[in-house]
Amino acid sequence: MAPPTGKRVKGVQIFRPFVYGTTARPFDEKTNPKPPGVPDDHTHSWTVFVKGIDDVDITYWLRRVQFKLHESIPNHVRMIEGEKGKPFTLSETGWGEFEITIKLYYVAESSEKPQTLYHHLRLHPYGRTEEEKETMKSSKEVISWCYEEQLFNEPYEPFYEILTSGAMPPSKNNNTKAGKEKEIPRSEGGVLDRSAMIPLTNRPGQPFSRETEAVEIKKLKEALVKVEELTKKTREEMMKKEQRLKELKADVLK
């Protein structure tokens, strides 16, 4: 690792959203034929990945990713180097579910230590309800994707510079020559390159967006209301119980 350059920018936190997870497909004669050379007992082909939200480039902060697979898989520690504009992916075949250790190595400018994520490889349909399982079964793909936000707390100055530039023209000459600036590329979901933005709406294959977030917040708020109700009820019950206990104790003294 490069020696730290510059100072840490105090009190600043910068985040970048990204997605990691696995996509598994069972072998099938028609849709997903088994490639030659795959052992007979392998039932699924699967892919593990780390990518930017809305498929934006993240290689400007993430240099490489190490996937540690199950020991039984030959060459089970795989290092994937970043390629500009491409997600970090690793495809394999297998028959069993296990936990994949994903280690993220940041770009040299960040001078940060690698961080580890754990992800459970899903091959078989899962879900909290039967309904969820069924829909997953019918889609023929077992998707287990996680949204995550990488937080850089007090980044070093050079890295801070990287993280706070590129998505828009510098603010100083924003007004003077705004017309001449060329449009900064956006992803389909309207996410600026090198920004921490999240698409506004869901699109096929991109389940994470402000929409999803709003739904989740709503759900949590509803749950909170329910919990508050329950708490109130429990408290009332407790009051009654305490009353009863007092009565009983008072009886003793009689």
Place this chain on the structure above:
Amino acid sequence: MTSRDVHDVLNIPSDHSGAPRPSKKGKNHGPRPNLKGLAREVQNLGGDNPIAIVPEVNFFKKRRFASRKPATKWELKPFSNSARGDNGNLILRHWKRKTEDGAPAEASQDSEAQPAEGGTGATEKKVEVLEDSAFAKFNVQVAVPQYNEDQYHSNLQSDDWTKEETDYLLELAKDFDLRWPLIWDRYDFIPKSSAEETANGTSTAVVPAGKSRTMEDLKARYYQVAAKMMAVQKPAQYMTRPEFELYEMMQNFDAEQERKRKQFALNTMSRSKDEAREEESLLLEVKRILARTERFNEERRELYRRLDYPNSDADISPFKSSAGLQTLLQQLMTTDKAKKRKSIMGPGEGTSPASAVPPSAVSETNPVNNRRESIAASSVAPNRRDSDIHTPVTPAEPTPTTATNTKKKGAAPPERRKLTQQEEQVYGVSYHDRLGSGPTFRYEKINKLYSHKSGQQQLRITNALAELDIAARLVMPTAQVTSQFEVLWGAVTGLVDLRKISDRLDGEIKVEEAKKAERDKARGIVNGDKEKAEKKGEQQNGEGGEKDKAAAPQNGDAPAAASVEKNTAGETAQDAPAVAAPDQAKETEVKAEEGEEEKRPGSSGGTGALKRSASVLSTASDKSAKRQKK
């Protein structure tokens, strides 16, 4: 006459040797087509290059009616204009070239003829066929921001503007296509309440006119509403560049400035010729004065520099030796030279900020010293030397350091430039008071919430969350979601703790009830001793047989206990959980025995004995409670 002849006439030496030329030319000339209508001489003037004159081609224009097609037919067709807001009631007709396939055109012609005859059925069909005017598309409607009640209340509240008036303004803006002078001219908002009054007709009182609004007021409100609604529909960082520019422009509309601008413009327009001339001359004067003050300031600065006395608290030890003095002299010489050169370059140079900054460190001390040096020459008083000591240190060192200092200062702002709010949003930058440096994941915060709890608590909380239909892992752990989850988490832990306390209370109540049962039993026995004989007879008679049976296994030793007691014992047994029940029952049995043993020797029905038994009971029941917990 060839080009060579021309060259000869004009005395231009031909670039080629004469010999091979004629033959070559002759060769070239042969095949060249002899263009008609051009004299040979003229043609030859061009030399080897043919003259670029398009030859006239003699043939007639093509016949216009070569195809012998019949003349295209035109027909009078009706059309409506959808841009008129009259549902196509006005039907005009214009000439149109007839289409190739005659059928539809004929049909329309037919339908045209029919209404004249009074046919009604065909008119509908005709309306469908009716074409829209080609100019209808130029009737562009202004997209006025839309909002509903909620949005207005949450975003657009204003002290100065009511919702009705805002609606009215937007309506006008739409009607007049944002032509502000028109809007302002027609703007005549009457508050609703007063409008109602007049509608009643009875009151002829003066209608309170709405506030008079200037055009700037109207514009400011409109832009404010439009910008806010734009932001509501699409957060600023998602806007495309033109959208954002529009948004920013509307947001930065400054009514006051606009008003001033118009005022100034008006003033400029209304001044007379003389006034204009005077103003011009005044401006010139101002310019001159400014230039002069600049020079004056420079001179004054120079003077101050010379008056400044150097501070003399530096170490003199390096200059005590003759070598040190030598270097000192050297230093002074060089600074002196630099100074001279600068003065040659003129004061104009000095004013420029680039050169003005570094000398300040040098010249503060040096010029004075230089002059002194020249006056005092070799006889340097210790006092003087003392004052000079500072100089070699300063020019050698500070110049580079100040330079780097300024450089650093200059470089720092771009490195840590201030981010605008929008940039902060786009780059996901936030500021916190306390941060552990280094990369982390947003979800870790939630994991930490769990890890702070004991295993059992974790289990309870996850169960509670599952009850609420919250997935074990958040779908999108963004900052907002996680903070919301933390609130929920706090509530859930509170609930779980409450439940725990409530469970404990349950236990305590049970214990107390058991105690009470015991006490009642004891009391019953005390009382029962006397009643025993009477009751025995009754029981044997079988009056309370049923009750007895229920209580029999529990009260084994004390079958004579009162029926009241039996009932309470039964209740406690029902209340208590299945596991605890037999335990408790046994416990109570034991105690009952103890109580009886104690009471039998004592006086019958004594209150003191009762109390004693109660105290024994309570200790025993504590034990039982402990056993229960286990």
